[in-house]
Amino acid sequence: MKHLPKHLRPRWRYLAVELETWPDATLRRGSFQRELWFAAQNLYGDVGSADADLTVLGFTFDECVAETIVRARRGHVDDARAALACIDAVDDHPVGVRVRGVSGTVRACSERYLHGRTGISEERDVVFENESRTAVVRNLLLDVSGPDGFTGATQLDFE
Structure with missing residues (x-):
């Protein structure tokens, strides 16, 4: 099976996201992914959330702060931001969600916006x-x- 030509491949944008929670909480990638899908589905319906195709790539959680990259189709960055803003809890733990920045590649997103909070x-x-x-x-x-x-x-x- 042949690959699609470059002009027909989907184009993506990557959002660097920070989640902050209380000290006794633990967050997992799968739980956050589920909350993101539910938020997008409730906000845009099945068709709109499938079109945005929000996916969590990588997830690190350390000392009350989680960092992750959320992939969204180009043209749906505002939809992704709105869906992220609707998340207020993950696994019944209240969270604060912040989008640090948006980039066109995973590497640039990671280098520019993640690993910036190393508070002890x-x-x-x-x-x-x-x-x-x-x-x-x-x-x-x-x-x-x-x-x-x-x-x-x-x-x-x-x-």
């Missing part, structure tokens, strides 16, 4: 709401552990 986290005891609590500190962000889960804070909240 540490645990620290803090006083929050007049009680001593444990907090996970990443860069200038603090996730304070409480009876109802985690609360996000910054260094300015403790000064």
Whole structure:
């Protein structure tokens, strides 16, 4: 079977995506892929989501932050961004989704936009709401552990 000529092959755009979650969560590629497909299907229907053909390529998760590349057909980058914006949880863990950038090749996308967040986290005891609590500190962000889960804070909240 012959390959299609270059002018007939599908053209792709690659979105560098960052997901941020609470310290006790774990994210997996398959779960994120499923949430992305559901979001696209709910937003554009079966035909629209199939036309955009959103696929998760690679997935790394380390210390509350996941990085991945999402492949979309050229001309459907705005659709992919909208579908990503609809994702608020993966495996019942709340997530924040951010598109760092868009590129025409996987290599350029990876080199330009990924591996940029190498913050080291540490645990620290803090006083929050007049009680001593444990907090996970990443860069200038603090996730304070409480009876109802985690609360996000910054260094300015403790000064």
